[in-house]
Amino acid sequence: MSTAPVPELAETATACADRLHAADRVLVASHIDADGLTSAAVADTALERAGIEHEQLFFEQLDTEAIDRLAATDYETVLFTDFGSGQLDDIVAHEDRGAFTPIVADHHQPAEAATEYHINPLLVGLNGARELSGAGAAYVLARALERDGVDNRDLAATAVVGAIGDMQDSDGELHGANAALVAEGVAAGALSEAKDLAVYGKQTRPLPKLLEYATDTYIPGISNSYAGAVEFLDELAVDCRAADEEWKRWVDLTDEERQTVASALVQHAVGRGVPAEKIERLVATTYTLTDEPTGTELRDASEFSTLLNATARYGRADVGLAVCLGDRTGALETARELLRTHRRNLSDGLTWVKEQGVTDAGHVQWFDAAEEIRATIVGIVAGMSMGTDGVDRSKPVVAFARESDTETKVSSRGTGSLVRRGLDLSVVMGEASEAVGGGGGGHDVAAGATIPVGEEEAFIEHANELVGEQLG
Ligand code: C5P
Ligand code: C5P
Ligand code: ZN
Numbered sequence: 305m306s307t308a309p310v311p312e313l314a315e316t317a318t319a320c321a322d323r324l325h326a327a328d329r330v331l332v333a334s335h336i337d338a339d340g341l342t343s344a345a346v347a348d349t350a351l352e353r354a355g356i357e358h359e360q361l362f363f364e365q366l367d368t369e370a371i372d373r374l375a376a377t378d379y380e381t382v383l384f385t386d387f388g389s390g391q392l393d394d395i396v397a398h399e400d401r402g403a404f405t406p407i408v409a410d411h412h413q414p415a416e417a418a419t420e421y422h423i424n425p426l427l428v429g430l431n432g433a434r435e436l437s438g439a440g441a442a443y444v445l446a447r448a449l450e451r452d453g454v455d456n457r458d459l460a461a462t463a464v465v466g467a468i469g470d471m472q473d474s475d476g477e478l479h480g481a482n483a484a485l486v487a488e489g490v491a492a493g494a495l496s497e498a499k500d501l502a503v504y505g506k507q508t509r510p511l512p513k514l515l516e517y518a519t520d521t522y523i524p525g526i527s528n529s530y531a532g533a534v535e536f537l538d539e540l541a542v543d544c545r546a547a548d549e550e551w552k553r554w555v556d557l558t559d560e561e562r563q564t565v566a567s568a569l570v571q572h573a574v575g576r577g578v579p580a581e582k583i584e585r586l587v588a589t590t591y592t593l594t595d596e597p598t599g600t601e602l603r604d605a606s607e608f609s610t611l612l613n614a615t616a617r618y619g620r621a622d623v624g625l626a627v628c629l630g631d632r633t634g635a636l637e638t639a640r641e642l643l644r645t646h647r648r649n650l651s652d653g654l655t656w657v658k659e660q661g662v663t664d665a666g667h668v669q670w671f672d673a674a675e676e677i678r679a680t681i682v683g684i685v686a687g688m689s690m691g692t693d694g695v696d697r698s699k700p701v702v703a704f705a706r707e708s709d710t711e712t713k714v715s716s717r718g719t720g721s722l723v724r725r726g727l728d729l730s731v732v733m734g735e736a737s738e739a740v741g742g743g744g745g746g747h748d749v750a751a752g753a754t755i756p757v758g759e760e761e762a763f764i765e766h767a768n769e770l771v772g773e774q775l776g
């Protein structure tokens with residue numbers, strides 16, 4: 305085995321790997337989002353290469369029922385990826401009565417109970433929302449599982465898709481342990497990184513669409529305006545149309561042409577009075593999966609992660625996992641169809657929030673989407689809504705959506721600057737949900753919960769008070 309990618313986690317990872325090698329067969333349980341799917345793909349591939357028999361299950365939430373279901377199987381070893389840390393009280397209770405041996409590779413805020421085989425950046429002083437994701441924790445395990453000449457460094461590319469899916473690059477690039485993973489992926493020839501225009505869709509979107517939808521840094525006259533984007537592109541000394549008059553995509557341009565478009569875009573933004581700190585955010589680090597074909601969702605870590613969210617959050621984790629494991633036929637086609645629906649749902653959700661507006665509770669702002677937005681994507685919509693019209697970035701946003709007849713899903717999102725001032729949404733979601741008979745957790749900057757229907761207002765009161773205390 306070669307050097308460990310995250311030295312702080314090396315000892316625990318080795319213990320987990322030894323335990324897995326000693327197991328007859330392993331049940332892997334993972335979360336249903338991009339980070340969960342990629343954590344599963346990394347774990348499954350590493351187990352496969354190690355010759356360890358395994359089966360994969362996915363859960364929207366690792367609640368009591370889910371853990372009971374795992375305990376009821378005849379598997380003696382259960383590997384949890386991208387969740388498990390927050391549910392350790394429950395998991396350890398099953399371990400203590402001999403139901404299974406848990407092995408956890410996660411990055412969420414751990415519960416009180418401790419267990420022997422537990423890989424989590426937060427246990428060694430690393431940041432679980434910025435420095436390592438669930439897929440990253442699974443990658444650390446995958447490297448420790450290497451025996452007999454197996455080299456799992458190619459899996460760093462998959463792990464980076466997970467980190468990007470969890471928005472661990474929200475300030476423009478990956479840091480810390482994540483950066484170490486990137487370096488391993490680059491060394492293995494599976495990944496490359498470059499400073500590039502920070503807009504979504506560089507691989508797949510026609511140029512005017514690319515710019516029209518690039519609203520993170522709002523550029524007057526171009527953002528949200530197809531005609532404006534066309535006019536801007538047509539005035540450039542760059543041929544943005546292919547021979548058949550179809551629009552080129554960003555990846556179809558030469559380096560020089562990209563430079564020209566990017567500079568013109570910056571100039572345009574400056575001319576329209578966009579502040580310098582926003583203009584800086586137009587450039588960020590892009591992570592490219594170099595083995596994937598140019599012009600596909602799979603080549604760009606950000607587009608790949610969205611494609612995965614479009615599967616697992618709609619009950620099709622099997623499709624997303626198959627794509628991660630290399631299925632480029634049926635599963636990829638299905639994923640692309642699901643992506644169209646997902647995009648439409650995100651756009652409709654954002655429009656709904658914009659039209660309905662949010663309620664200001666003082667320290668938090670909130671909206672209740674009830675059945676208007678799927679519970680599995682309301683968190684993404686809440687995050688995207690921050691900084692748009694009517695949703696200000698100086699307060700965390702709390703969103704509700706109907707999960708079932710009896711349960712309401714809660715999602716909350718903050719910002720890096722609120723976290724630096726003391727915000728910890730994982731604590732807020734945990735305590736406020738417990739106060740109304742629910743449960744929750746997550747990260748400082750993004751967390752969630754499930755509460756009984758009817759407790760929404762009481763929940764907001766608690767959350768509002770807690771955030772007020774945290775922000776002093
Ligand atoms: O369950 P999990 O850890 O995978 O999900 C993390 C969530 O936190 C993602 O939905 C991600 O978008 C969100 N997040 C965020 N802003 C950050 C970091 C994470 O909204 N800076
Ligand atoms: O569901 P949502 O995207 O809002 O989740 C934000 C973060 O909170 C994710 O990391 C998720 O795993 C976590 N979460 C949790 N417990 C819940 C709901 C969400 O730990 N009941
Ligand atoms: Zn995660």
